[in-house]
Structures are given as structure tokens and as C-alpha cells.
Amino acid sequence: MGISIWQLLIVLVIVLLLFGTRKLRNLGSDLGGAIRGFKQALHGEEEAGETAPKEKLAAARTEPEGEATVQEDRPAKPEREEL
Numbered sequence: 786m787g788i789s790i791w792q793l794l795i796v797l798v799i800v801l802l803l804f805g806t807r808k809l810r811n812l813g814s815d816l817g818g819a820i821r822g823f824k825q826a827l828h829g830e831e832e833a834g835e836t837a838p839k840e841k842l843a844a845a846r847t848e849p850e851g852e853a854t855v856q857e858d859r860p861a862k863p864e865r866e867e868l
Contacts, residue, residue: 801809 804812
């Protein structure tokens with residue numbers, strides 16, 4: 786009960802008649818260019834990502850290193866009184 790090859794061919798012919806070969810060719814080249822640009826952007830981030838972590842870690846350390854101190858000894862939430 787799946788889609789047969791004949792049904793796919795009929796759909797392809799209808800799409801060709803509706804859009805024409807020129808529009809489909811332009812659509813294919815635009816889609817290919819978008820995928821190529823996406824891959825280049827990902828590849829560029831990977832190269833930049835290999836050198837930048839040390840710089841980011843150094844910039845992220847704004848707090849002085851040391852032990853945390855507790856100022857008061859109290860519960861985080863006050864206890865409720867039961868009705």
C-alpha cells in the first residue's frame with residue numbers, strides 16, 4: 786500500500802508542468818548554495834572553536850578564587866504553619 790513508482794512519476798510530471806524546469810533549476814541551485822554556506826559556517830566555527838576556549842575561560846573568570854563563606858545559619862525556605 787506504499788507509493789509506487791508510477792505515482793511518483795505522475796507527481797513529478799505535475800510538478801514540472803506547474804513550476805517549469807527553469808524555476809526548479811533555480812530552486813535547486815539556491816538550495817545547494819544554502820547548504821554549502823551552512824557547511825562553511827559550521828566548518829569555520831569548528832576551526833575558531835579549537836583556538837578560542839582558553840581565551841574564553843580566561844575571560845570568564847571574573848570572581849576571585851577561594852572558599853565560599855556562610856553568613857547566617859538559616860533554612861532556605863521558612864517553614865509553614867499548619868492550619
